[in-house]
Amino acid sequence: MADDGSxxxxxxxxxxxxxxxxxxxxWAAQPGxxxxxxxxxxxxxxxLGGVSGLTVAxxxxxxxxxxxxxxxxxxxADRWAAIEATAVHRLAGLLPADVRVYATSVVxxxxxxxxxxxxxxxxxxxxxxxxxxxxxxxxxxxxxxxxLSLERLNEAAAALLGEHDFAAFCRRKEHATTIxxxxxxxxxxxxxxxxxxxxxxxxxxxxxxxxxVGALLPxxxxxxxxxxxxxxxxxxxxxxxxxxxxxxxxxxxxxxxxADAAQYAAxxxxxRNLRKRT
Amino acid sequence: MADDGSxxxxxxxxxxxxxxxxxxxxWAAQPGxxxxxxxxxxxxxxxLGGVSGLTVAxxxxxxxxxxxxxxxxxxxADRWAAIEATAVHRLAGLLPADVRVYATSVVxxxxxxxxxxxxxxxxxxxxxxxxxxxxxxxxxxxxxxxxLSLERLNEAAAALLGEHDFAAFCRRKEHATTIxxxxxxxxxxxxxxxxxxxxxxxxxxxxxxxxxVGALLPxxxxxxxxxxxxxxxxxxxxxxxxxxxxxxxxxxxxxxxxADAAQYAAxxxxxRNLRKRT
Numbered sequence: 001m002a003d004d005g006s007x008x009x010x011x012x013x014x015x016x017x018x019x020x021x022x023x024x025x026x027w028a029a030q031p032g033x034x035x036x037x038x039x040x041x042x043x044x045x046x047x048l049g050g051v052s053g054l055t056v057a058x059x060x061x062x063x064x065x066x067x068x069x070x071x072x073x074x075x076x077a078d079r080w081a082a083i084e085a086t087a088v089h090r091l092a093g094l095l096p097a098d099v100r101v102y103a104t105s106v107v108x109x110x111x112x113x114x115x116x117x118x119x120x121x122x123x124x125x126x127x128x129x130x131x132x133x134x135x136x137x138x139x140x141x142x143x144x145x146x147x148l149s150l151e152r153l154n155e156a157a158a159a160l161l162g163e164h165d166f167a168a169f170c171r172r173k174e175h176a177t178t179i180x181x182x183x184x185x186x187x188x189x190x191x192x193x194x195x196x197x198x199x200x201x202x203x204x205x206x207x208x209x210x211x212x213v214g215a216l217l218p219x220x221x222x223x224x225x226x227x228x229x230x231x232x233x234x235x236x237x238x239x240x241x242x243x244x245x246x247x248x249x250x251x252x253x254x255x256x257x258x259a260d261a262a263q264y265a266a267x268x269x270x271x272r273n274l275r276k277r278t
Numbered sequence: 279m280a281d282d283g284s285x286x287x288x289x290x291x292x293x294x295x296x297x298x299x300x301x302x303x304x305w306a307a308q309p310g311x312x313x314x315x316x317x318x319x320x321x322x323x324x325x326l327g328g329v330s331g332l333t334v335a336x337x338x339x340x341x342x343x344x345x346x347x348x349x350x351x352x353x354x355a356d357r358w359a360a361i362e363a364t365a366v367h368r369l370a371g372l373l374p375a376d377v378r379v380y381a382t383s384v385v386x387x388x389x390x391x392x393x394x395x396x397x398x399x400x401x402x403x404x405x406x407x408x409x410x411x412x413x414x415x416x417x418x419x420x421x422x423x424x425x426l427s428l429e430r431l432n433e434a435a436a437a438l439l440g441e442h443d444f445a446a447f448c449r450r451k452e453h454a455t456t457i458x459x460x461x462x463x464x465x466x467x468x469x470x471x472x473x474x475x476x477x478x479x480x481x482x483x484x485x486x487x488x489x490x491v492g493a494l495l496p497x498x499x500x501x502x503x504x505x506x507x508x509x510x511x512x513x514x515x516x517x518x519x520x521x522x523x524x525x526x527x528x529x530x531x532x533x534x535x536x537a538d539a540a541q542y543a544a545x546x547x548x549x550r551n552l553r554k555r556t
Contacts, residue, residue, distance in 0.1 A: 100412075102409050131379060134378075135344075138298060
């Protein structure tokens with residue numbers, strides 16, 4: 001709980017959120033557009049009489065989904081106390097079916113959904129069935145026209161693990177580093193035949209996961225050599241040969257934070273410094 | 279292969295089909311409306327230069343989905359022969375993402391997708407999480423506001439098993455029997471928390487599965503007695519107390535046929551006679 005100087009106490013609230021990104025133009029609020037942040041902010045405003053500082057762990061692009069998104073927002077402590085017990089039910093009733101809030105919790109002011117995050121974890125779903133994507137998952141599964149080899153996908157992916165300059169896989173942004181540490185990049189085939197890539201890193205630059213998937217798919221279907229994606233790590237600018245995979249196959253599935261709340265501030269400080277590296 | 283008298287040989291083709299029913303007004307073709315049959319017929323017409331007699335195992339209502347639908351259609355044998363090997367790929371490219379054809383096969387003229395079927399199997403998905411339906415399955419999962427007891431659901435369901443007059447659960451249709459044989463009606467909770475009803479019968483009358491689910495849900499959440507749905511079997515007309523569950527939770531998952539093609543005709547004959555019972 002914090003006092004903003006006006007004598008009114010405020011609390012920081014963590015929200016665990018999911019959304020079907022199909023009918024949104026992305027996370028970030030844009031006037032006149034249907035965005036996840038805009039939709040969520042409107043409803044939170046309505047039940048809390050004003051919220052501020054809605055901040056998200058992963059600003060997903062248009063069409064990208066989330067089942068494990070995390071955000072925070074600040075609200076008046078008295079108003080939060082009045083609805084806390086019923087907040088999830090109220091939000092379920094007021095939000096459209098394509099945005100859900102699974103849980104809410106009061107967190108210390110040092111919790112920052114974006115900067116205190118230790119890692120983000122994404123899944124990318126692909127159907128190489130020949131007949132296309134499963135009808136009840138066509139909104140979050142890419143249809144790939146050629147059969148994929150898990151062995152080739154995983155062999156190529158292994159070269160991208162660890163800390164590298166992912167400039168070839170990133171949209172250029174001034175004064176921002178493109179060095180990232182990928183702790184997992186693996187492919188599996190689920191019992192229903194769907195091929196799923198799991199990618200975890202401290203953070204990602206824009207469209208990076210979709211570029212990684214886009215670089216690996218032509219290896220998986222045999223059109224590119226297994227060592228081709230790894231060779232891209234020597235580039236210092238975006239590689240135009242890498243086709244960015246479509247957004248709808250991608251879902252943010254988890255964001256990790258320090259287990260000990262006392263470490264939120266230190267983690268946020270470290271993240272801010274790292275991002276400034278050029 | 280059959281000759282229709284014009285000297286042109288025709289073949290009957292079985293299509294294994296799935297669809298996301300959300301954006302369709304149902305299976306049956308209706309002028310000016312987006313229907314599954316209309317969409318499928320247009321594309322088959324285009325690649326086969328004319329098809330006739332598109333017949334489906336289960337005429338699903340608006341908003342109901344299918345992952346295991348079966349239909350048949352008749353086409354010129356020469357035209358089918360020319361595209362048979364690539365039919366699934368062609369259909370995948372021409373159909374919208376919410377209709378898929380998994381497989382095609384030539385069947386004897388005695389195969390009738392509707393009348394030769396031995397059983398239909400449906401699944402109904404419900405989330406009683408409190409926060410609503412999973413964001414990536416909100417189109418095929420009903421959000422139920424109260425916790426459901428599997429024990430109560432299964433106890434009540436057991437009374438509906440077997441052959442009964444399901445008049446209470448059926449929309450009235452002149453000169454048509456409402457006697458049906460339910461061979462399975464069971465509830466489970468999946469690892470992801472979703473409650474799933476599985477219902478299998480020789481056939482169903484219109485909205486019957488949704489009426490069965492609609493009668494069981496208020497038992498599952500404790501508002502009705504466990505013996506209430508079974509007591510409805512004594513009714514001879516539709517019971518207005520039974521709320522028909524919304525269509526979007528329902529999916530046709532399987533249609534069964536005799537293993538031996540020689541039995542198609544006998545099964546179809548038997549079905550036609552049974553349906554005439556009043």
